[in-house]
Amino acid sequence: MAVISSSFSYSVFHFPLPCYSAPSSRLSLSVSRTRLSASMDSSDELRAKFMEFPHVSGSHRDLMVELLSSVETRLGSSLQPCTLPPDVQHFGHPTGNASASLQLRPGLPSSQENLNMYQIDLVLGSWIHCKLPSGGTLNITSLSAYLKPSTDAPHFLLDLIQSSPTSLVLVLDLTPRKDLILHPDHLKTYYEDTQLDRHRQRLHKLPEVRPYISPSLYIRALLSPTAILVTIDVGASETTNIEEIIRDHVSQVAKELLQFWIESCACPERHLEESERAYLAERDRIIKNTTIEVDLGSSFPRLFGQDVADRVLTVLKEQYNK
């Protein structure tokens, strides 16, 4: 079964979100019936629905499938199955204007037998699709992975946000677990010695790429100094250019970073003092909860209506705070 959960950081981006009015009671009755059919889907079907990434293009979809498959293959033995309710694994606005699919796999609890396993807290993968009032569509695909306080290695975060055929926002980062000023060794170990910045530099060389400045100060503060936070704009030319850039550049960088993260961050257990674990646990708790609030909490009601948003966010918060 697959995996993945992601942080939708698109509410923190400058996209005009559609505001859908609440459906009539008759409509909501039929929606409930639809929801029933969702719950009748088996978990395999739901996973398959997720892995289709039905609304995005070839190279975009290929990339997501490849990344999620890597996670499944390499980390699967350290993860529990996705136990989200079916109507949280797949949901949408009652009017049908927006739909989404989530997969959340918690890490296995640490134990004596599992000393060598990956130190994963949870992995979240997802896609969101929304028809915009202007006629276009918004598509967001994401993958994020949080580590346990048994390690101080960075979390992993990837979002591709496409609101037009010629423009894509990419967030790709190994987000720090500690204050890099108070812990310069953390900066050195994970960001300087690893030369992580070369990935960011590589993308910035492309003429179509420029820095993206998130409207959320929290997101700006959260991301690492080597974060890739860019807009890729091909202007008025053919759509295929975004495809090519994903295929020829974004793809490679994303795969290399995930590879690095799996091998050098998720894997080794670090021998941490109790006080350090407590610090990490508290900081991670804030990160997970604030991300839900800032990313999803502000956009979900507008995308999916208040009822659906409340249902999904309640479940996610429970999972995040286990």
Place this chain on the structure above:
Amino acid sequence: MAIISGGFSCSAFRLALPSCSAPSSRLSVSRTRSSGLSASMNSGDEQRARLMEFPYVSGPHRDLMVELLSSVETRLGSSLRPCNLPPDVRHFGHPAGTAYASIQLRPGRPSSQIDFILGGWIHCKFPSGGALNITSLSGYLNSSTDAPNFRLELIQSIPTSLVLVLDLTPRKDLILHPDHLKTYYEDTQLDRYRQRLHALPEVSPYISPSLYVRAAVSPTAILVSIDVGAGETTAIEEIIQDHVGPVAKELLQFWMESCACTERCVGKAERAYLAERDRLIKNKTIELDLGSSFPRLFGQDVADRVLTVLTEHYKK
């Protein structure tokens, strides 16, 4: 008496620093005599005047620095002790005459929330012609407050391009302390200053080669390159006058009123946290900024002398 000290982040920028060769021993002896003796004969007022001349930068650039330093003097002077740097640290240069600098460091009085204010300028001639000019002002607060520090640098290596660093640098981890983010950066709408400058076509984000600098600045930091291309030199001056100046003055004003002078209740545990974090920041500044660039700019001897004195002050 005046003031100011800054974090010279020239080394953190992608500017090709000239490698000035060491002078011959005969030359260095005579230079030492002349620079040492005459410097020590200068009164403090003369030293301050030399700083405030900002002799190597243009009208609006100089005017801005003078205005900012004067504001600090006026508003915070009563909270500051005089500058007591030795004369040959207040003004120094490469023995070969290829680079000069002037700095002022005023420590805060024990009752104030100010640790110290540092201001100054650096001028360095390139072997190929042209020069590097850096002017800076920074304010460090002490652990009796958690308010942000102040940092301003203007770095110009060619007439048509300027790098500007202007920030209220956080004293705390903004993730672990979301209230700090809210109080100082969100509720104050500090980001509007950054947005204002970014609206200018000549302005683009400057990405420091130093990961530390990227991590240290706030989410609302102004870290930009201002490029006027092949146009007139005066355009940089106009941008300083019409845009950089007003923003810098407003931010300094805000910092002095709401950060330096507004009392905060800081508990014991928090003080310890702030003191430790501040200690690391100051050490890094010496190491990263000054420690790597000063030897190249001024030669090893001068650099050692200046850095030894500054390190003492930073560690007080």
